[in-house]
Amino acid sequence: MKKNLIAAIPLVLILTGCGKMMDENQCLVADWRTIGFQDGSAGRDMSWLERRGEACAEFGVRPDMDQYLMGRDQGLANYCQPRRGFEIGRRGGTYNNVCAQQSEGQFLAAYQDGRGLRERENHVSSLDHAINDTINAINALENQLTEDAIALAMTDMTTQQRIDYALTIKEMAEERGALQQSLPQMQAELEAARADLSAFASSIAGRYPGAI
The missing domain is CATH 1.10.287 (Helix Hairpins)
Structure with a gap:
């Protein structure tokens, strides 16, 4: 059921708004699991959650840590794949040391191939x-x-x-x-x-x- 929920997230939702912090409306209606999935899929480190939390604190909103981390783990499962590592290395992207130990070896090898x-x-x-x-x-x-x-x-x-x-x-x-x-x-x-x-x-x- 959880996998189906994540799979149903429209690609446009994942790709839009990823590079900017959150405004009041985004904070008030935030789906923290989806946001975590976005950040994980983009290979972002935990500083992004801190920055989002600081942005939403202005509007009296605190991130749902459990939901965010659940979504982030699922996003990282997509991100920490060898093919993705190769693509990131080839385009000159940076790796933020976000992959788990069991997947990081293959990811980094592919990243170095891309570089x-x-x-x-x-x-x-x-x-x-x-x-x-x-x-x-x-x-x-x-x-x-x-x-x-x-x-x-x-x-x-x-x-x-x-x-x-x-x-x-x-x-x-x-x-x-x-x-x-x-x-x-x-x-x-x-x-x-x-x-x-x-x-x-x-x-x-x-x-x-x-x-x-």
């Missing part, structure tokens, strides 16, 4: 962006070098101005050369990172069907 995948994906993305930025910088320097070379040939300048212009062109050419030389190493690092990501994803894919 490992996220870190590798971010590393690949960072290297890819760095290469694109380097290529764009090289192209910009080449365009500027062409423009400056034309200007140096076509514009009337004093001797000193020509010297200064030539030095600027030389510096840009050196910068372009340095960037060009850095590209092969960056591309090699990207390929290695992609291979590492692919190998890691393959090694854990069987544990999280459809998630990778």
Whole structure:
């Protein structure tokens, strides 16, 4: 009967109002078992009950601790699953040490898998962006070098101005050369990172069907 009651709670009720403390009306009509279930399903620690209690104390309402804890335990049973741990780790979420000892080991292992995948994906993305930025910088320097070379040939300048212009062109050419030389190493690092990501994803894919 209790399981059916929890299962009947609309998903929209679980998802709405979770991130804000309670106003007077919410305190007065509070279903503390449902609230506990919401907090447990979101992996929130007990500080949330304290904050809710402080909010409702303004309106002379005290949380029903027994009902809240009953709902929270049922919510934590949903939260403390390996698949959920993986999803939280992959999106960069935090774990608040709320799972019971018997479920925490598998949850944390999955959480670390998610974090490992996220870190590798971010590393690949960072290297890819760095290469694109380097290529764009090289192209910009080449365009500027062409423009400056034309200007140096076509514009009337004093001797000193020509010297200064030539030095600027030389510096840009050196910068372009340095960037060009850095590209092969960056591309090699990207390929290695992609291979590492692919190998890691393959090694854990069987544990999280459809998630990778």
